[in-house]
Amino acid sequence: MFAVIGRYDEVFKIEMDGWSFGISNYPGEVSPSIVHRIVRELASSFQAAIEHNVVIDILGLAQKFSESAKSLLHPEEIALAMVAQLPNPAILTEEQRCVLGQVLDRVDQAHSGALNNFYRRWNLGVRDAA
């Protein structure tokens, strides 16, 4: 377990709470595509969190987003979409990869087989980057 750098876990929590607040308090109609768009916006936040050694609770976050969107999307779908936004291990340090591994392990335990799908993405990403 690595120490969180600069209390970033609190910053991250506030940001994620902010997003779920935004979704639940949006006066218009929230469509699935908007939720997915928001999830895609989180890519940089996820990367920053992992770079600060924050073990993101993807499942909890997905559950929260699903509730904010009035169960418009299943938490599993949001969780898998979030995993797709995690940074490519090729651009991370050893320490950050361990943190990423911890994040992924939680998701894999809940939704087994999901990792194989994403491993292919990353593998292709690594090959292309090389």
Add this chain to the structure above:
Amino acid sequence: MADTKIEQRSQEHAAKQDDLLWTSKLAAGQTQALAGRLMPSLKSRIAGILDERFERFFKSVEDQAAGAKEGSSVKGNGTETSANETRAQPSQASKTQDAVTLVRGAFDAALSEAPRFSPQAAGAESRDNRERPPTQQQVSRKQAHAQQLVKIAQSAQQSWVAFAAQLIGANLKRLGLEPSELDDIRLFLIRQGAASYEELKKLTRLPDSLDPAAELKALEDIKTLMLAYVVQATQEQILSDLELDEQKEPIGFAKPIVNRFSDIPEKEVDPSKLLELGLAL
């Protein structure tokens, strides 16, 4: 025996390699997606693949239909076949050909007829009508024709999108695309179709669900709400942190920062005197 197995395996391996090559070519777009530049390259690749696949699909269907027609005409000239076969083949071929003709015809009809429903064209029509007013029967026939065309165009567009989505789903799932990304592509295809109709003045504007600008606006609104929450929460956290720090260890701000006038004793001022002074000035 062993040689045959080895050959079979090498063939399988070669097929896998080809498959991998194809997927890796497509995956270049996906790698860009990981870097945050998802859609443009992926879209163009998909569009390219679809164009090619569509051409191949239409050609194969047309060939099949033509072959079946020829076959049936030969059979009609005296070739011996079973009665069932003769009945089944042309009907299936004609069905597929009908489907293709319908889709193509609907698009052609939409393309050729659409300008007639543009505001400019409508204005021109109304001017013509002033000169020679149409009968009630003509108007109702025109309206029915227009409705029919819209229906055909809609069904053609839907079938085109469904077909394209099916192709994408079958080919790109192997790459581990997310449902959201597939949805994006589907939406992109629908938008493409809708935009072409918009260009033809068939639609005055895109519905909100298909309008990327509306979606972006929603995203911006939610982002604003998020930022408002973050600002408030951060302030509260800073304050609570300060309180915690004060409990632990009082913060020794330099006096001038806290209040640079704190050393000056306060004086009681009579408002009526102040007013008099003001008037005198």
